[in-house]
Amino acid sequence: MENPKEILIKMFQAAISAAQSELCVPPFLPPIPEGRLVVIGAGKASAAMAKAVEDNWNGDLSGLVVTRYGYEVPCRRIEIVQAAHPVPDIAGMNAARRILETVSNLTEKDTVLCLISGGGSVLLPLPSEGLSLEDKQVVSRSLLKSGASISEMNCVRRHLSAIKGGRLASACYPAKVITLLISDVPGDDPADIASGPTVADVTTCADALEILKKYGINVSRYIIEMLEEGKTESVKPDDPRIKGVVTRLIATPQMALENAAKVAESYGIRAHILSDRIEGEALDVGMVLSAIAMQTARHAQPFIPPCVLLSGGETTVTVRGDGRGGRNVEFLLSLGIALDGHPGIHAVAGDTDGVDGMEEIAGAYLSPDSIKQAWKMGINPKYSLANNDGHGFFQALGHSIVTGPTLTNVNDFRAILVTEG
Amino acid sequence: MENPKEILIKMFQAAISAAQSELCVPPFLPPIPEGRLVVIGAGKASAAMAKAVEDNWNGDLSGLVVTRYGYEVPCRRIEIVQAAHPVPDIAGMNAARRILETVSNLTEKDTVLCLISGGGSVLLPLPSEGLSLEDKQVVSRSLLKSGASISEMNCVRRHLSAIKGGRLASACYPAKVITLLISDVPGDDPADIASGPTVADVTTCADALEILKKYGINVSRYIIEMLEEGKTESVKPDDPRIKGVVTRLIATPQMALENAAKVAESYGIRAHILSDRIEGEALDVGMVLSAIAMQTARHAQPFIPPCVLLSGGETTVTVRGDGRGGRNVEFLLSLGIALDGHPGIHAVAGDTDGVDGMEEIAGAYLSPDSIKQAWKMGINPKYSLANNDGHGFFQALGHSIVTGPTLTNVNDFRAILVTEG
Numbered sequence: 093m094e095n096p097k098e099i100l101i102k103m104f105q106a107a108i109s110a111a112q113s114e115l116c117v118p119p120f121l122p123p124i125p126e127g128r129l130v131v132i133g134a135g136k137a138s139a140a141m142a143k144a145v146e147d148n149w150n151g152d153l154s155g156l157v158v159t160r161y162g163y164e165v166p167c168r169r170i171e172i173v174q175a176a177h178p179v180p181d182i183a184g185m186n187a188a189r190r191i192l193e194t195v196s197n198l199t200e201k202d203t204v205l206c207l208i209s210g211g212g213s214v215l216l217p218l219p220s221e222g223l224s225l226e227d228k229q230v231v232s233r234s235l236l237k238s239g240a241s242i243s244e245m246n247c248v249r250r251h252l253s254a255i256k257g258g259r260l261a262s263a264c265y266p267a268k269v270i271t272l273l274i275s276d277v278p279g280d281d282p283a284d285i286a287s288g289p290t291v292a293d294v295t296t297c298a299d300a301l302e303i304l305k306k307y308g309i310n311v312s313r314y315i316i317e318m319l320e321e322g323k324t325e326s327v328k329p330d331d332p333r334i335k336g337v338v339t340r341l342i343a344t345p346q347m348a349l350e351n352a353a354k355v356a357e358s359y360g361i362r363a364h365i366l367s368d369r370i371e372g373e374a375l376d377v378g379m380v381l382s383a384i385a386m387q388t389a390r391h392a393q394p395f396i397p398p399c400v401l402l403s404g405g406e407t408t409v410t411v412r413g414d415g416r417g418g419r420n421v422e423f424l425l426s427l428g429i430a431l432d433g434h435p436g437i438h439a440v441a442g443d444t445d446g447v448d449g450m451e452e453i454a455g456a457y458l459s460p461d462s463i464k465q466a467w468k469m470g471i472n473p474k475y476s477l478a479n480n481d482g483h484g485f486f487q488a489l490g491h492s493i494v495t496g497p498t499l500t501n502v503n504d505f506r507a508i509l510v511t512e513g
Numbered sequence: 514m515e516n517p518k519e520i521l522i523k524m525f526q527a528a529i530s531a532a533q534s535e536l537c538v539p540p541f542l543p544p545i546p547e548g549r550l551v552v553i554g555a556g557k558a559s560a561a562m563a564k565a566v567e568d569n570w571n572g573d574l575s576g577l578v579v580t581r582y583g584y585e586v587p588c589r590r591i592e593i594v595q596a597a598h599p600v601p602d603i604a605g606m607n608a609a610r611r612i613l614e615t616v617s618n619l620t621e622k623d624t625v626l627c628l629i630s631g632g633g634s635v636l637l638p639l640p641s642e643g644l645s646l647e648d649k650q651v652v653s654r655s656l657l658k659s660g661a662s663i664s665e666m667n668c669v670r671r672h673l674s675a676i677k678g679g680r681l682a683s684a685c686y687p688a689k690v691i692t693l694l695i696s697d698v699p700g701d702d703p704a705d706i707a708s709g710p711t712v713a714d715v716t717t718c719a720d721a722l723e724i725l726k727k728y729g730i731n732v733s734r735y736i737i738e739m740l741e742e743g744k745t746e747s748v749k750p751d752d753p754r755i756k757g758v759v760t761r762l763i764a765t766p767q768m769a770l771e772n773a774a775k776v777a778e779s780y781g782i783r784a785h786i787l788s789d790r791i792e793g794e795a796l797d798v799g800m801v802l803s804a805i806a807m808q809t810a811r812h813a814q815p816f817i818p819p820c821v822l823l824s825g826g827e828t829t830v831t832v833r834g835d836g837r838g839g840r841n842v843e844f845l846l847s848l849g850i851a852l853d854g855h856p857g858i859h860a861v862a863g864d865t866d867g868v869d870g871m872e873e874i875a876g877a878y879l880s881p882d883s884i885k886q887a888w889k890m891g892i893n894p895k896y897s898l899a900n901n902d903g904h905g906f907f908q909a910l911g912h913s914i915v916t917g918p919t920l921t922n923v924n925d926f927r928a929i930l931v932t933e934g
Contacts, residue, residue: 239893239894239895239896241853278804306888346812364814364815365808365812365814365815366804366805366808366815367801367804367805367807367808368808368812369804369807369808370800370801370804370805371800371804371851372796372797372798372800372801373794373797375793376793376794376797376798376801377793377797377801379791379792379793380788380791380793380797380798380801380802381801383699383787383788383790383791383792383824383826384787384788384791386788386790387786387787387788387789387790391767391786391789393785393786394785394786394787394815394816394822395815403804405804430792432662467727472660472728473660474660475660478660
């Protein structure tokens with residue numbers, strides 16, 4: 093194979109491109125409405141998405157979106173508000189209120205374009221009347237510890253919110269609502285992305301109560317009564333205020349992987365998408381994928397080389413050392429140690445948001461020689477791994493990949509190229 | 514699909530059958546020699562292998578094999594000695610000495626049949642002259658902590674041994690030597706199975722010294738001198754005493770998986786062997802394989818349902834709770850939680866030695882309803898997992914699989930059946 097590093101980096105870039113607002117937003121812009129176009133939104137990509145709307149829109153527009161501190165992109169006509177993530181703050185709550193105001197008093201001639209991406213739930217916090225941000229967070233934290241599933245947690249959250257669970261869409265009524273989504277959640281369920289502010293909810297206050305009971309979550313008498321009386325019922329699918337909402341997934345981990353697969357195939361390399369939603373400890377994910385790559389190289393099972401094994405999702409790192417971190421480089425280092433210089437296996441791993449961990453390094457490249465090279469430089473790879481120092485390790489080898497912040501996020505990208513059997 | 518549980522359990526049984534001594538030993542028995550047949554061996558399966566030789570041998574024979582306490586099988590003509598595992602003891606050392614005596618003074622008309630299986634290295638300990646069992650173990654433990662690879666550790670071990678690294682084979686000379694191996698090591702390298710007592714060694718005393726230096730291992734002056742003077746050089750491939758040795762892998766994780774694949778295919782289900790050597794934390798392996806199974810079910814990628822995903826290897830469990838343990842049931846419970854009742858996905862996981870963890874339960878079966886059923890019985894699956902209580906969980910559901918000790922070991926067996934897209 094000519095240049096495995098170059099081919100793998102091109103695949104990573106293709107994955108990111110598939111999720112860039114300037115490319116994925118324009119094809120989904122609505123026709124110019126008779127009335128106004130109001131742009132709202134929340135998420136880490138929302139400012140970049142707003143910019144893409146402005147740049148490709150020939151009519152009038154106005155609006156307000158909220159993004160994370162540091163993720164703003166200057167816009168001329170849409171106001172960009174910044175708020176805190178991952179812990180919500182008053183700035184986010186004020187933005188949520190203002191967005192609800194912005195969409196009230198619209199007519200059926202108007203269109204609301206709602207731009208939602210990862211982080212949107214935290215950036216758009218608006219507890220039900222009578223609850224504080226803190227009250228809601230206490231319930232969320234208890235649920236997280238209880239063993240409740242994500243869908244159960246979201247059911248409860250939607251019934252303690254004044255904007256999630258379809259309420260934002262119903263506030264827009266009778267305007268037409270079009271929601272564009274960039275997904276960073278496993279399974280890409282629109283109801284889960286930013287807790288679905290414009291998505292109808294099939295669950296009820298009674299379901300939320302049931303879940304709180306099932307896990308023995310201690311909540312205030314006030315919350316119990318609120319749910320028992322059905323005061324915070326979310327917007328149901330048959331509600332006329334939500335029936336006309338159009339929801340479009342414009343970028344997902346799967347689409348990013350498929351775009352990378354096209355690059356591989358342009359080089360005559362078969363691409364196999366293992367999964368768009370791998371979770372688990374980065375170190376162990378590295379061990380499992382190394383085993384599949386070696387099986388492929390040695391037995392031509394379950395895939396026939398030359399081929400590339402693609403996967404997405406979001407791994408985790410249990411911090412054990414004081415290295416520079418990064419879950420994708422932790423995965424890659426573990427993969428390298430497990431492969432132990434196996435010939436013909438190269439890999440790239442990176443975060444599609446351009447920031448793997450705390451540093452502005454997106455990811456790294458692993459060659460069959462990486463482990464040997466590190467030893468020559470006096471670096472013990474297993475020590476680097478035990479110290480969570482993936483960035484230190486790959487930077488020393490000159491194998492870091494820097495893209496800069498991409499202002500989008502479809503989670504992790506991993507590509508393992510097996511060149512020969 | 515008719516009965517996923519039944520089909521999956523048949524696959525597991527087929528994997529075990531492929532490694533049972535009474536089935537895998539007989540095809541590899543040598544012709545009756547002009548002189549004597551001497552049977553020696555070490556490992557957890559060695560007594561069962563010896564019995565299979567006796568039952569299928571029409572000539573004279575004698576011999577001595579060493580197995581783990583509790584793994585003996587009554588033999589009429591081959592003496593069975595028991596020793597300690599996983600920490601070697603004097604009984605093992607005495608057995609090693611007696612085995613070397615047994616094969617000395619043979620002629621070229623004699624044949625030595627050497628039966629090796631997992632655990633053989635520990636059960637056949639014989640340090641180089643001047644070293645104690647303790648001396649050798651101290652070095653092994655330091656290497657284990659240092660970040661040395663398995664092959665590096667084995668290189669050092671072979672040069673501190675009086676029986677490994679081909680020495681047992683050279684002691685048999687001029688008799689013909691046939692070694693039958695049941696593998697439980699990733700990659701199935703005969704030099705790694707029980708540290709290769711009958712396998713020529715390409716590494717040298719100088720390599721062993723280099724490795725000790727590379728990792729800064731503190732060893733006695735005596736060991737350094739011994740290695741510097743090349744006193745404990747292992748037997749090299751061009752040594753005439755080892756050139757005629759015949760080595761046969763008679764059972765491996767890969768063979769076991771392929772036998773299971775045949776069962777799947779007899780039901781018209783495509784089988785995909787992901788890997789014969791998956792390692793890593795059982796919980797995380799469950800999460801990764803769940804992601805691949807869901808991708809298969811939802812996207813018909815990377816495999817097209819109906820199909821079964823097979824894998825072997827040996828996972829680990831970091832003990833966090835005081836449940837009944839078992840790495841295969843830990844994997845299976847984690848898989849079930851991650852799948853969260855996904856329709857059409859069933860699985861089996863078990864240890865091919867019939868003992869998953871500390872109990873005589875081989876493994877278990879997971880259905881799409883398992884998680885829901887557990888909740889109905891008042892069992893919180895995530896609590897069971899946090900408490901390492903896989904056996905408790907699946908036994909409560911009536912989904913344990915009991916085979917009894919199989920007296921063989923080709924490690925873990927996992928099968929995930931995806932019935933529909």
